[in-house]
Amino acid sequence: MLYILLSVCCSISVAILLKIARRYEINIQQSINWNYLAALSLCYLTFSPDFKILNNSVPWKFYFPLSILLPVIFLFLAESVKNIGIVKTEIAQRLSLFIPILASYFIFGENISLFKFFGLTIGFMAIFLTLNRKSESTNENNSWIYPLFVLFGFGIIDVLFKQIALYSEIPFTTSLFIIFCGAFCIASLITLYYLIFNKRNLTWQSFLFGIVLGIFNFGNILFYLKAHKALANNPSTVFAAMNFGVISIGTLIGVTVFNEKITRINYLGIACAVMAVIIITISQLYAY
Template identity: 30%
Template sequence: MIFLLLSVLSSSVIFVIFKLYDRFKVNTLQAIIFNYFFAFGAGMLVDDQPFNLERIPTESWFLGTFILGFMFIAVFYLAAITTQRSGLSVVSVATKMSVAIPVLFGIFLYNESTGFIKIIGIIFALFAVYLTSIKKKEGITIRKRNLIFPLLVFFGSGIIDTTLKYLETTYVAEQDVARFTSTIFGIAGCIGITILLIQKIKGSLDLNFKNLLGGIALGIPNFGSIYFLVLALRTGGVESSTIFPLNNVAIVMVSTFLGILLFKERMLPKNWIGIGFAVISIILIATAEQWMK
């Protein structure tokens, strides 16, 4: 479970960095694009094999990393639109609730275990994500014409996690995990640079050094969040339908407490109820297999 813990901590640091972006007026799009290259570099440093750029396109998992790199950019763009039109809470709910997709994928395609305790734990995890993410008393409201955007974020985020699971199970050798992960970020960065070039041609690009610094700060934890998640998925004896909900609900918990400690965020009663659901769901999911014996 150490890799899962490291993935959760990395993802929670990302939350802190995004909060600091807002405080220091960092351009999120530019910082995220720059971060992909630093995440790629972090992967190259972790990889103990000699770097061979010509070999990467010949790998069996390369097409999958190209799809994931595109999905990283696309989901981010859709999340930005959703935030503008429906609010941050809607994005948070759509992103975290998408855990249902890889969980169902693991159960039906890989015949992973279910059981009453595990199912209840997953349902509680979804409740936890929803209640913890809602920061307004009135809940969330989405206009019909804007509903397509959170739905695309939901399915896009779920497809990313599901594709990660499929690729690491089917194509990625143990010694290629770092290279596989860094390649995803490298491709996402190249696509992102194309976006910046288009902005430059249109005359709407305003580069700033602090956006580069924001990318550097984000790069390492962003790489860690995916790299350690892939390693967690490869851990023997722990199913992906257990890993994904544990990962998501733990990120929600840790991020919430970091928001309270570092940014003095106020919690509504429903948020505390969500934390309670989170604790119970972690216990149920983590011990489900013992109950089945």
């Protein structure tokens, strides 16, 4: 359980860093760029990816979209934390689990049990209730767009990562390094665009902040993989504990530390989110 706790802490730390970045005039886009430099460096040092096994069968059809989606959705994640806070953003990210479940039914032809369908229904209710926000400000009324992009984006990313995990010819850790390299290249192109056309300058603050961000981002992945390895016979335990931990600790920190405003309807949405994750986790457990 130590690995799960460390993974949860790293995940929450990423959200906290994104939350406080604006206070110190950190350029988030540049930080996300350097975040992938740190992540791929740590991936190389930790996993020692084997490039000799790469051949013509490399699944570029999964690598390319992941390389693009990772930095782009990270930007939406940062905007979501900025606009609606840690609590709702983390829940939107955790509820992205519905996307791979729906994909397994509509794309891969798997059956969805009545129990799992019930969990999905509660999950969609949770999305509506959690993101519900009354405001007279037009900008705030449109803020729900960011967590929806986070939800669908991370859901698609999860589907693509599952495809890579099933690809037995290349180790997952080697694929992860290649994807981080691609994400760094895409993020660098975005940075270059802003440097040329928006006349922005590179800053040391954003570089250092990005390195710290990358350490926690990679730590989240590393400890999550280690948790699955340590509890190989209980994948649902890892999945459930990770989601419960992020939702509960994220809510606690968002409300107490950052004074995020949560309405009664939002709390009902949080409760529905937890219930949906429990139901889907149980349905996955009995599916094996």
